[in-house]
Amino acid sequence: MATSATTDSISYEIKQYIKPESLKREFDVNISRTKTTIHVLQWNVLAQALSYTKGNFVRVTDDIVDFDTRKWRILEQIIIRRPDLCALQEVDMFTCFLENELPKYGYTCVFVPKTNSKCYLFQNDSKNFKGPDGTLLCYKTDVFKRISQHGEDLPDDGRREKQIFAALDLEHKPTSNKIVFIGTHFKSKKEFKTSRTYQAQAIVEYIRKNYSTRQHVIVAGDFNGETDEPFYSEFLNFGLRSAYRTKMNDKEPSFTTWKFKGRDGTEREQCKAIDYIFYNPKGFTPKAILQFPNKSDIGPNALPSIHYPSDHLALEVVFDIEQ
Template sequence: MASSVSFDEITEHISPASLKREFDGNYVSAHATLHVLQWNTLAQGLSNPENNFIRVKNETIAFDTRKWRILEQILIRKPDLCALEEVDTYDCFLQYHLPKYGYTCFFTPKPKSPCLGFQHDSANFKGPDGILLCFKTDLFDEIQRYHYQKAECDTDQKPAFFSIFELKHKPSSANIIFVGTHLKAKKQFANIRSDQAQTIIQYLTEHYSTRAHIIISGDFNGEADEPFYDIIRKAGFSSAYRTVLNDKEPLFTTWKFRENEGIEQEQCRTIDYIFYKSEGLVPIAILKLPSKEDIGSNGLPSNEYPSDHLALEAIFNINL
């Protein structure tokens, strides 16, 4: 059983202590609740400072230390459901540890993973990255799992990449549709992200009732003023963080410094979201985002946090 497994095997590998975070809201509820984690973990293959993070040192992203920090951040608050992107450490690490802590996993590598372009980096290359969905085995019955993907070059067919768990939540008997996705990166590809969002919504509309308990969680690689965001909201979804934060998204979910043609560039944006169908789910608490001062002047990843993206966590009441 997961409860008999000691957390010491993780914490003994972690020094200094990880960035501390707390929940905002009342997560003690008389209702059946659902605790969801959304996190782009940063692929190990993309973590090399020479290619990505100008203020980060090699020892900060060393795999032998960083893998334990990733595992810690997945498990530390014991979420019921996890959607993780940029995972390239499943086959070599996570698949051996997450089941010990009571999780059932579903990993799908990304087509044309950018990690494949760094196979020469023997210290960091771990294979293609992808989406990893997890659920607490003792809380759910799995009904089915599904993965959808089309090649990125196939733009006429609205390329998309998402995974789905269809689950029965034992405490409430509610069916939960849990979707994890990772949309196309870079600002100039807003039109592709729009197509990808439309593909996800079309699939959900064709396969599930409008009153289904659906969560779409992911790194959407775009801010709230982009078309994809309106497409999802107009389909009846709300953003958990925006709901709890009085109609505002967080100030940022990713913060890093990169180099472009010898010039340092700061990237600080909100591009990660947990969307939910408001008919069946009500967010009652969210994991607070740290400030820049909390993180430190070099941004992310850091010695206290293993990814350039901050994990989002939301706790929902389940309405039947």
């Protein structure tokens, strides 16, 4: 696959750790960035505390998820195509790494940690425990002015950790449009689809209550469910659309996460599309999407891999802003 990455713009500080080269990806079409376009990144980066291999990522070796190497690959994938807006989940390395690094590349960051993060279960792992994971929203400081920010727990099912969403109300400086940008992470596992429905309803109600007249709304996240679940319909019925589905002839990608997990001594493959970028079609038109690799591009051991630091693949969309 040819690359659309601007590798020349990556500093030596990062490049020295990116060996071998990262997985190559490209946009489906070439599009010029203008003052009426915005580039959005959505990515579950995989919490360092949850990246352990024994009994978890069974086809992954410890060196692949070593923090001192993986953190640079994560930073590279965030900044390599210079998105204007980023929604990141499972971020547990904010205060120890990204908080200092991302501003070097022109980003302002808003981090909302999870209440009772699962990462706390690994506090005794001094090598990999970095703090609670959460959702991180980033925006280019020279492109947006922050009006307000908000973070909130989502309805939960009584399990240990609570899921969250983070919201930014921004002014897009080149066009003066007000843009609502929301990042979230829903409950995992098939048996919790009812929880995901309630969580979608909570976000829809938040938008309805606070931004009922806004047309420039984007909701990005790891929703941990496929298109046949009710949560997906909640967003569509509200009037939002999936950017990848719009650009891919009414289909989502074949998968956005692929891994082999170990449970009770049994290897189980997980390969599905559960990450989305939803948008209001009255406010935006998706013009380009970052294409997904095939399994053969990734390799038989799935993700994370020596070429890619997370078990989820990033979604990237270039939108045209409707005036």
